[in-house]
Amino acid sequence: MSILAILVSLLLLMYLAYRGITVLILAPLMAALAVLLSGDGGLLLPIYTETFLTALSGYVMQFLPIFLLGALFGQLMADSGAASTIARWITEKLGARHAVLTVVLACALLTYGGVSLFVVAFAIYPIAQALFRTADIPKRFIPASIALGSFTFTMTALPGTPAIQNAIPIPYFGTNVFAAPGLGIIAAVIMLGGGMAWLRMRTARAMAQGEGYGKHMEDDDPTGAAQAPDGGAPMPLALALLPLVLVIGVNALFTYGVFPGMDFTNVQARFPGLDPSRVTGLWALIIALSVACATLVLLRVKHWLDLRGTVNKGVFGFMLPLFNTASEVGYGAVIASLAGFVIIRDAVLNVSDNPLISEAVAMGTLAGITGSSSGGLSIALQTLGADYLAMADQIGISPELLHRVAVLAAGSMDTLPHCGAIITLLSICKLNHRQSYGDIAAVTIVAPVAALVVVITLGTMFGSF
Template sequence: MLGFIGVFGSLALLIYLTVRGVNILIAAPIAALIAAVCSEISLFPQLAQEGNPDLLTSYMNGFTGFIGSWWLIFLAGAIFGKVMEDSGAADSVSKWIVEKIGVKYAALSVVIACAVLTYGGVSLFIVAFSVFPMALSLFKQADIPRRFIPATLALGSVTFTMTSAGSPEIQNWIPISYLNTTPYAGWEVSLVVSIVMATFGFWWLKRMMSKAMEKGERFVAKEFDKINEVNDRQLPHPLLSMTPLLVVLLFSFIFHNSIGTSALIIALIGGILTTYLVSYKYMQNRQKAISEGGLGAVIAIANTAAIVGFGGIVKETPAFLAAVDFMTNIPGSPLVGGALAIAVLAGLTGSSSGGQAIALPLIAPHYLDMGVDPEALHRVVAISSGSLDTLPHSGYVVTTIHSIAQESYKDAYPAFGALTVIIPILGSVLAIILFSIF
């Protein structure tokens, strides 16, 4: 009992510390310490009996293991996002979409702009930074409450695009290493699920915004909003700006069968070079873009690795092992247990990629030995990883709500959580049903 209290108590503490603004690099080890103490795990290897886990080794194995496996992809993705941002290509694509759809469909414009950039391989954080100024301007013109901007950005970025078949985002590529699949695994089901998630998610977003406006809520600008500066810069043509996104998708498709997850590195490098070719003269500071991309990659992977380290401790606790055993032996479709295991780990770590990296080595061999279709498992794992990963302690949540939109959790998170937690859960359920029928 104390072990279960330690696991979920440490998660609650991690969420609390994150919401209070404590850096995740500090909050995660503190939470890991609580989980280890409550589960009677030794703090140092010198104090552990032979063959037993210890806090220091388990935490650092998780931390460094994740960095060792995914650093180059994080680096290439961050630099690609930065050069797209510096060249104005990301702004050009999002602005073009916004202009074509118009103020009348302000929220839809923002969702589509985020979806196009995300599916094109641009980092989720760069997408949020790039589209936010357009969203701010549109929401002001449409007089929609400002607090719904983070939820709108998230709907287009981390729900139906991030984990769909063919997506170059890392959440769709991690399962390949463990299941020997492709990024297009289960694409037929993925297409249906993505359409349902997008449609229902947008309907729900519109409903929440309409209810708020019926109660008298309107757009209220903050003193630091720079709405009039959105259109000041000369941007490359939107069709040229889309070329790097298409290159990323094309290269990942061409090379994924021959070199697996390494294809994403080649695809992102191709996207970077293409951005330079088509938007070179629009770049404001080429060298700085690469440097900032590298620094951004360090911060992004360190934050994720810190959470993976926390998960590395959690997975050593008897409570977690009992929970995994329970979930993987749930009667009925094995996909249910897989989805639950991934979702819970993603929730514990606050990271969809971190949750996959911890859970898949444990559950993939078990399910493959049972004869579970690896393509179905890949798609269910990907979709379910995008559910509980956006609890309040998630790095993406903190960045989007606090750093970019500068809204409070009280105002912005209810809609944000509804769309990024509940919608993917429903998508996971639908995917399991479809895979079970067909």
């Protein structure tokens, strides 16, 4: 009965999230439903306060600065004019003839530099409109182009990416955002190459059949959003790129240069329960994002129209994503406390003797169910992270390889139709699932799964590199 309770609550969570109900209320309600159906109704309130809220607050405490600084940095990039400067520079270099590649690379550069994928979608969409209209490429391919550049290789594969997905495994595996860099680059090449091949084939076929951009009366003026936010003082390209370089460079400096040579004896004396190897990766990312934010403010100190408004908007913007994910973590903790989860856990762990395959199945399944790579990854690591680390240690698989496979797997099945990011992207582009979802799925699910298979194969044969 407990297994049935878990499955019913998971299916309802997935369905109701697809219908647009926020997981802030869904997660505790579906957790309560699972508890009631499993026969533990008498423990409902203690489970809520001691399990759900404890897991939720622990996640918030651990990742709040990453969400906050990431949202703030993205807003500063958008309102300073840096994002539009970079996007227009790529457009000028590649032109409308390579409209799809231009959109993909513009999104990739911004997201790899730490700009929120939602900010990127809003910033790039007007540019994509103009490019696709000029090249007469069907508008229905814009969402897939944005998704390929924002939701795939820069989120899960490229070493050093500051995406929250790449930070979540750090405290569980004692790794950092540069884990398994060689395998990450290989995965990124497969995702980018496979996604671009698909989009080129699909756009060429559509245009050969006489389909053009089409008439879309609901489109906004594509020129308005591309103007510099400061009212006509565009940001120089070198200055626009500098914050992105700092996010990766400062992160690498502290990860490989500063922290490894530091003596943490005094720190551990003050905080006896602290293991520096499990938190220095987060510390490096916090420092990098802080430096990049401060640099952006100083670079445009004379050009901000409303710096206070930008800061407030960025800071307020982090709360919903953080608490959405934290609520899903709380839900996962409740599910993990039920008797039926032991059977499910053992089944997942025994999918394969190779912990990389078992881990990939667990992360991908939970990311698909929740419609969130960060949510699924958090739930899976919260409940199974220690098991996978122990299994990997027994057969000599490095934590860095576990880290990269976990992130790639979570990012391979998170974009099912009920995914909030997909629904938001389609809304921004003023399109629907019927028009664009098939191509989104090809570039955000099929290509990433292929990359995941290659990484697991190479990792099993040669280890982490």
